[in-house]
Amino acid sequence: MSITHLIRPEIAGLEPYTPILPLDVLAARLGIPIERLVKLDANENPYGPSPRTTQALADLATTDGPTGRLSIAIYTDPNQTRLRTALSSYVAQPVERILCGAGADELIDLVLRLFLSPGDAVIDCPPTFGMYSFDTGVNGGQVIRVPRHADFSLNIPAIEVAAAVSRAKVLFLTSPNNPTGNLTPPDEIERLLRLPLLVVMDEAYMEFVDPNGDASVIPWVSQYENLAVLRTFSKWAGLAGMRIGYGIFPAWMIAQLWKIKQPYNLSLGAETAAIAALDDLDYLQVNVARIVEERSRLLARLSELPFLAPYPSDSNFILCRVTQGNARDLKLAMERMGVLVRYYNTPLLSDYIRISVGTPAQTDAVITALQHAIVGL
Ligand SMILES: Cc1ncc(COP(=O)(O)O)c(C=O)c1O
Incomplete structure (x- = not known):
């Protein structure tokens, strides 16, 4: 049948x-x-x-005891406490605002799961990273495309109109943007944060911005109720294959994300690799x-x-x-x-x-x- x-x-x-x-x-x-x-x-x-990551992974596979073979046989910490604590000093944010995923990709999906009912609109600003529209589709949402200008800067008035007409729930921004490589200026982000929707700022490549980290809006998360920032270990830390990303979220939102996160979404290898990377900055x-x-x-x-x-x-x-x-x-x-x-x-x-x-x-x-x-x- x-x-x-x-x-x-x-x-x-x-x-x-x-x-x-x-x-x-x-x-x-x-x-x-x-x-x-x-x-x-x-x-x-x-x-x-980093060498510390390689060593930590080798130790995980070959030794017994609390960080050894036995630990591979038991589930990981669903609260991701050790990694979130290490990240807290890396991004200078309270541990309570940080949540990790199997790559930033998992967090894009998780955020959309939280917001989308079938037919809900999400604003995407192509050319940009493909997973925003991919995950919007998977979650039954509707992608509203607001193309960038010829120089790949955002079309801010068009985003504002699209947000009003579609009543979009989420807007994805990427800085630096993939594949165009340009940053989003802070005044534009500030203006878009006035919209009645969640702004997800994807900073997957922020570590490559010169001078390091200055363009990040992570410090803004405590000031804006509608801003979330995503980061990853895939690029700067050389860990794309381990699948580790994290997000900085407003308090009201992270409480909801914890409810829907798969308990064991980070493997022990991923967690171990990321902690060792932060120890080898x-x-x-x-x-x-x-x-x-x-x-x-x-x-x-x-x-x-x-x-x-x-x-x-x-x-x-x-x-x-x-x-x-x-x-x-x-x-x-x-x-x-x-x-x-x-x-x-x-x-x-x-x-x-x-x-x-x-x-x-x-x-x-x-x-x-x-x-x-x-x-x-
Ligand atoms: C803008 C952007 N965000 C997120 C990702 C995915 O990151 P992760 O490997 O942590 O899933 C990529 C990967 O290419 C990317 O370009």
Whole structure:
């Protein structure tokens, strides 16, 4: 008996998510050894996790006792007390305002679960990170798109109109924005906080902003009842694979989020890795500084190429308009040389590539690959 009609109709109507290929599968397909691939397509950290994190994870797997093998056999702390306490000093916020998730991605979903009934509106400002609209769809919401201006700044009056007309419950902002790399100016955030909705400020890349941390609105959470800020360990701490994100929330909201959070959403590995990273800040901040420095060099090298128009970035990636040929062909030609970048071909980003900032050697490899790829197109 078919029961497919019992599925929630808003899910049945969604487009399937296209997962990226695992690196080993891609390496086999390209016929290039995995260690020769130059992976600059997902804004990961080329320097990886800190030594203390690596050691803490090794200890977790190999020793007995309170932090050893036995602890893998028992559930984690649903209150995330140790990690939230460590984060409290990192972000200078009371522990009561912090909640962690399996990546910032989980928290985007959790926030939407809290607010959305079927049909409720969420404002998205493309081009931006795809999970806001993805999770809005999963939660039965309606995405109201307010495209950015040509320079990727927000269209503030249009957001205000959209909020009034749609009675949106949530507005997602991203600073620095992915994939455009630009910051949202504080006066614009202040103006948007006057709207009668929740503003979620996604600061996934804030650690790469120069000078470090100054542009963050985390300190504002205690002043605005309708502001939540999301952060992640995926980028600056080199822990994308461990899935650790966190949010700073107003008191009234975090009380509700605790009710709907899966009790054991953070694995012991994730919690252990993140705590060790916060204990190794000096090491990680050196790598962040290297990435920020390399960003300038990459931008300068990209600017010399006649077929690309790169945009300045406050993040760990650089968006480029492809001014000759098309972005997809360029991406595929580079991929055949083992250099992976992301391409966009959407109405708002037609013929763009995004290149993550890697090591100096990776910058050289990506420039060489670009120069060779364009010749073949
Ligand atoms: C703007 C933005 N927010 C959130 C995320 C996801 O972070 P996490 O890996 O913690 O789920 C990303 C990842 O690319 C991102 O670009």
